[in-house]
Amino acid sequence: MLTGAGCSTGSGIGDYRDTSGHWKRMPPVQHQDFMRSETARQRYWARSQLGYPEFMRAMPNAAHEVLVRWQSSGRLKGVITQNVDRLHQKAGHQPVIDLHGRLDQVVCTQCNLTVSRDGLQLWLDRHNPKLDSALFELAPDGDAELQCDDFSMIKVPACSSCGGILKPNVVFFGDTVPGAIVNQAYAWVDGADGLLVVGSSLMVFSGLRFVRRAHAAGIPVVAINKGKTRADDLLSLKLEGDIESTLAELCDVFE
Numbered sequence: 001m002l003t004g005a006g007c008s009t010g011s012g013i014g015d016y017r018d019t020s021g022h023w024k025r026m027p028p029v030q031h032q033d034f035m036r037s038e039t040a041r042q043r044y045w046a047r048s049q050l051g052y053p054e055f056m057r058a059m060p061n062a063a064h065e066v067l068v069r070w071q072s073s074g075r076l077k078g079v080i081t082q083n084v085d086r087l088h089q090k091a092g093h094q095p096v097i098d099l100h101g102r103l104d105q106v107v108c109t110q111c112n113l114t115v116s117r118d119g120l121q122l123w124l125d126r127h128n129p130k131l132d133s134a135l136f137e138l139a140p141d142g143d144a145e146l147q148c149d150d151f152s153m154i155k156v157p158a159c160s161s162c163g164g165i166l167k168p169n170v171v172f173f174g175d176t177v178p179g180a181i182v183n184q185a186y187a188w189v190d191g192a193d194g195l196l197v198v199g200s201s202l203m204v205f206s207g208l209r210f211v212r213r214a215h216a217a218g219i220p221v222v223a224i225n226k227g228k229t230r231a232d233d234l235l236s237l238k239l240e241g242d243i244e245s246t247l248a249e250l251c252d253v254f255e
Helices: 031-036 038-056 063-074 087-092 117-127 130-131 179-190 205-216 243-254
Strands: 079-081 096-098 100-110 114-116 136-139 143-146 164-170 195-198 222-226 236-240
Touching: 031 038, 038 100, 038 117, 038 130, 038 136, 038 143, 063 087, 063 243, 079 179, 096 117, 096 179, 100 117, 114 117, 117 130, 195 205, 205 222, 222 243
Parallel strands: 079 096, 195 222, 222 236
Antiparallel strands: 100 114, 100 164, 136 143
16 A cells, blocks of 8 residues: 555644645655755745644555455455555554655764654754744645745754754655665555555655555555545555545445
8 A cells, every 4th residue: 555645634744735646735845955955945844834733743644544454364465555644553563665756754964863753853942932923824744835935043953863854754755765664665565456645645766666656566456545646547446535434434335
């Protein structure tokens, strides 16, 4: 199974695209911008400081619960998720491939030291106290829309071991998924009787590649999504609608 943002919207986590596959808001930070620009890092950490706590309070929704039951009964063998919220793990899914990483960790881009994002939140709150009164709107993946154009006063965390650039342990837009993770996910797809896609528009190649792989191998692909996907012409079956209610209806049929 491959899941995307639509699987987490019932938990209060926003998605990036509308039913036509277009951006709902300005695209998130790009990997190269984050690595090259101190200003981009200041902007990212300011927004993350505000958005991360609410993001991590999210809990699994009815969609996760249905999918866990299917996995427990043997209908699903494993989960490849494009989400970074760890809600599949909170719900009880195992095994899970976090295709785009996990937001609850921070990694040094120089020495690879990995630390808890919760601990970094304490550092951010201590060094950027003025953000406590800022007006903001929650955005996907722990981001926040902040009414501010000047981030020059924002303090940016650095690696405690080597002083290198810290980034969330996720694959930013414009970055690539590590090859070992891609190959593991390919192996799961190659060994599957079918591929179920839940809540993904498949607009980014990192997820689309697995549908193409399955289709080329003659493995049927079924998608449940609210709106268009980039792979509509490759699907054996598509159910279009709200993820939670559609899965609930399928439970009534199959359980």
